[in-house]
Amino acid sequence: MKRIYIISLIIVSLISSCKDNKMEQENDAIYKSIKKIYTLNADGSIIYQYQHRLKYITHLSFNRLYGESFIVYNSEQQELKINKAETKMVDGKIVPSPENAFNEILPHLASGVPAYNHLREMVVTHTALEPGCIVDFDYELKSNPDYLPFLSENLVLNERVPIENLEIIVNIPENIELNYKLINAEGEPIVSHNEGLIQYKWTFKNSGINIREPNQSHDQSFLPRLILSTANVENAFSNICSQDDLKLTSDIEFILRNRIFGIKNSVKMIQEFKKIVVNELKDFNIPMEYSGYKIRPLIEVWNSGGGTQIEKTFLLNEFIKYIGFESEIVIAIPPSFYDKNVGCIKDFGNFYVLAHIDGEDILLATNPDQPNNLLFELKDYGFLNLEGSSINLPDFIDNTESIVSVNGSLKLNKSGDLTGDAIIKVQGIKNPYLNYLANVKSAKEVAASVFSSNSIIDFNVVDFDQNKSEVETKIEEKEIWKNQGDYYFFELPASMYGLKGEHLPALLNERQTPLKLSYPVNESYDFSIAIPEGYNFISPSVNKELRNEIGSVKIEISSNENLIHAVKSLKINTDEISPAEYANLKSILDIWNKKNYNEIILKLQE
Known part of the structure; x- marks a missing residue:
């Protein structure tokens, strides 16, 4: 019996070794493990901890792909702490990253954007890299209580290279409810209670790689995802702005009146407003998570000479309302993403203006060359207003074949x-x-x-x-x-x-x-x-x-x-x-x- 047991262990070991060898032959690197831990504290502050163990296989993996790690954060509202950055070489030697491996810079996305010059990007250069080495990386990012209105994430569950073990852990106070949705993936969390916190833990083994091919959907709804939030849709969107944020000054209104003076055609008026928003205000490519999922007051957007895509959409909406048309901000959400209980804004959908123009409902983007009603293009999406209520499309949209x-x-x-x-x-x-x-x-x-x-x-x-x-x-x-x-x-x-x-x-x-x-x-x-x-x-x-x-x-x-x-x-x-x-x-x-x-x-x- 003892001999049979030993032989069985050898066979299992050989099979596992063959699998590892095949995986390493087919990939530039392998994540041995990734762990993402989110903790919502009672005071509203949020701590995000990220850990990974990455094995480098090819020279490409450290020369082009994973030689550095990048962490973008809001230095006014968040505090970054690097817990570990060290390399285990093939011979077993442990090499910690030296002090000059950590360099803080202005992120490229904030370049030329004074309103977001407080953003920072920590560039961590991993050292002593060679084929076969493993890097241990661990950092924490703590957000102030008044920065993020709730805890939410839209997590893609794979990477460019395989992940042998992926753990997602969420800790929240017992009086808070966490809602979540798994897309293109299976697995229920293990729920436990500890010292006034509820912990949700998902574990995913041998995640497939994120394959890139031509003509994929822009929303990447085909990828495996975990979407989670402590807010429902209604509460999530209500935090984006206040009524005071949407006010226009008399100077702005004067400019609007001059731009449409003598124009009788409703669409031409809106096209003039689009030209202002798109051509005369710069594009600030700042994701909403770096602004606490809020827009700046529109007066500030105007005075800064530029705005994010969402800020420009809100600005266009107020322009259209100023000349007497009914219009509102709506969010178009891929059908697989939507759940009224899961209020996540990150990578969740796109913002548009739904305007009632000359008796017709027309969906508008900030694109000045928009030729047609975008409702035709997005009719399979779900539409919500800022109150989280569903918007029903006109019947002719659903019934019209392209x-x-x-x-x-x-x-x-x-x-x-x-x-x-x-x-x-x-x-x-x-x-x-x-x-x-x-x-x-x-x-x-x-x-x-x-x-x-x-x-x-x-x-x-x-x-x-x-x-x-x-x-x-x-x-x-x-x-x-x-x-x-x-x-x-x-x-x-x-x-x-x-x-x-x-x-x-x-x-x-x-x-x-x-x-x-x-x-x-x-x-x-x-x-x-x-x-x-x-x-x-x-x-x-x-x-x-x-x-x-x-x-x-x-x-x-x-x-x-x-x-x-x-x-x-x-x-x-x-x-x-x-x-x-x-x-x-x-x-x-x-x-x-x-x-x-x-x-x-x-x-x-x-």
Whole structure:
């Protein structure tokens, strides 16, 4: 029995060793452990303690990736204490970081931002690094009682390299409630009581790595997360500002009146205000956690000549209210993040202005070139006002599908010039409704999404409203084909409002994270193209169709004497394609992107 037990131990050890070796062969470094401890004290102060043990495997790991650690904090409201920074070398020698390894600087994000020049960044340079060494790092950050209004965090549970053991510990007074939400991860906390505190402890083993691929969602909602807070949504957002913070001075109001003097068009007025907010005030890229999840008074924002994205949004909202429109600040939250009991502001969603303009509800960002109502783009998000109440979207937003369709009657002459007429219909996200309201000549951009702007000799708006628009255009484009000997190549027009505008890279065979499109694509084309006498259409006729769970594609290209007929349609049912669905998407797009299905080839007759 003793021999069997020893053999079993050896086998288990060998298996564990093989796993470790495989992991080290595939990664630049490995976190042996990460521990994050949050303690909310009875007086409202918060202590955050961070610890890690990181094993360096490659030279890249310490030359480019993890040679330094960076800690940004508010020196007026927080106190930083480094508990440990030492390296265990391969030979077992322990090397503490010397005094000159700790250097405090102004963070790059606060450069040129006087209002935030009290921010500091501690740069810790880890020493005695070599392949196989392990760095022990431990620091504490204590926040003053009046700095953070509540304890909250939005924690991503993986890193660029694997984490063998990740612990998240939260200590709060027994009279405080902690609410939390796990996303794309599983695990319940161990709850214990000790000396008037409740402790919540999550442990995650062998966390997967944070994989970076093209066309991931900006909100990164696909990552494993733990969102936690001692405040609910209503209380969290109510702390952002007071009514006194939103006051405008008479000087500011005078400037606003002058900027819109003589302008009767409501959208043009708002565009003028956007120009002030975006072009005349600098962008301060300061995350809200460094300002205690509060905005500065708008008078201070104005006088400082710049603001954060959120401060600018509040400023735009007050500008719009000043000229008599109803408007309010709303937060758009990814559906997987939202829980009314978990009031977390950090990386939780984006702030917008919801304005009631000429009888229509329009969602506005501070972007001065916003062409349409952002409600179409964000209709799958949850919307809350500053009181934490849900905002219901107009029915037509939910019921409107985003579509692009082009019908054209075109003609090629012997010089390769393309002329003809086309009707372009746009519905939903890409419909530039606000640009129409400001100037109907903006309709040219719809035609320019398909044909080059210089080729558009005339256009006419047949119909437009907030949902859709229809534009007729005449084009004349010089020498559109490419010539190689007796062969002439002409690419079929395609709209930048469709898949072409997504700028997808070449699709690999597999994908490990969801692929994000700006919207569920639905585009169609129907072209009749007359070719000049003395030329033959030599491309093979095409009749290709595929349908699967992710969408459909259909391409038909045929010819009759000197007339080519090309019909194409593409539909992708969702804007986010999971790795399991990716093969179906690739099958569809391999057909759609095939060069032979997008190109007309003519040959000059001998």
